[in-house]
Amino acid sequence: MKLILLGAPGAGKGTQAEVIREHLQIPAVSTGNIIREALRNGTEMGLKAKSYMDSGALVPDEVVIGIIEERLQQDDCKNGFILDGFPRTVPQAEALGRMGIEIDRVVDIEVSDQAIIQRLSGRRVCEKCGASYHVEHNPSKQEGICDKCGGNTVVRKDDKPETVLERLETYHQQTEPLKAFYEKAGKLVIVQGQGEVSDTSRLVLAALEA
Ligand code: AMP
Secondary structure, rough: EEEEEEEEOOHHHHHHHHHHHHHHHHOEEHHHHHHHHHHHOHHHHHHOOOOOOOOOOOOHHHHHHHHHHHHHHHHHHHOEEEEOOOOOOOOHHHHHHOOOOOOOOEEEEEHHEEEEEEHHOOEEEEEOOOOOOEEEEOOOOEOOOOOOOOEEEEOOOOOOOOHHHHHHHHHHHHHHHHHHHHHHOOOOEEEOOOOHHHHHHHHHHHHHOO
C-alpha cells in the first residue's frame, strides 16, 4: 500500500506513521527526518536546508523532490510505503505523479491550531533516532531518554513558539491545498486527531481498511 499522511506540523503524522509501519510492515519515509539526519552528518543538502528549516519555512521543492525520488527507489519501498511530511506543496504532489507513483490513500489528520501549539510545546524528539514523545500525552519511560534507542530526547529547534506559528502559517498556505488536490483524485480520508494517541491510531487504521 502506498500511503500519504497529511496534517499540520504536530498533528501526529510521525507517531501514526510508526503505528502503520508496524501494522503493515512497510517503511515510513519522513522527509523531515531525512533532512535532519543530513544536517547531523553535515552534508551539503543538510546545510542548504538548515536556514529554511530553522525559520519554519519549507525547503525548496526541487531539493525534497530529489530526496524522495532517491529514497523511493530503494528496495524496501518495493511493496509500499508511508509518506510522512511529503508532499507539502501541490508541485511536490505533481512530481510524485511524474515519477509514476500511484498513491492508494491519503489520510489527513485534523487537529486545531490551538491544540497544535499546545502539543508542540510539549514535544520531545530523540536526537539519535528521531522518535517522538510528548511530556504529557506520550512520555518516554525515563524522562529525557528515548525508549527505542536510549538516545537523549530534546526540544526540536523548530518547535520554539515563534517558529511554530510560522510553520502553521506555511502549512495553511502551502500544504492545506493538497486536501482539495487529493479529494478531487478520490484518495482523501479525513481523521479527527484525538487527545489520546491510541484513539487516533484506531481511527487511522480503520481509515486504511475503508
Ligand atoms: P517535519 O519533521 O516533517 O515537521 O519537517 C521539518 C522541516 O523540514 C519542515 O518545517 C521543512 O522546513 C522541512 N521539510 C520537511 N519535509 C518537507 C517537504 N516535503 N517540503 C519542504 N520542506 C520540508
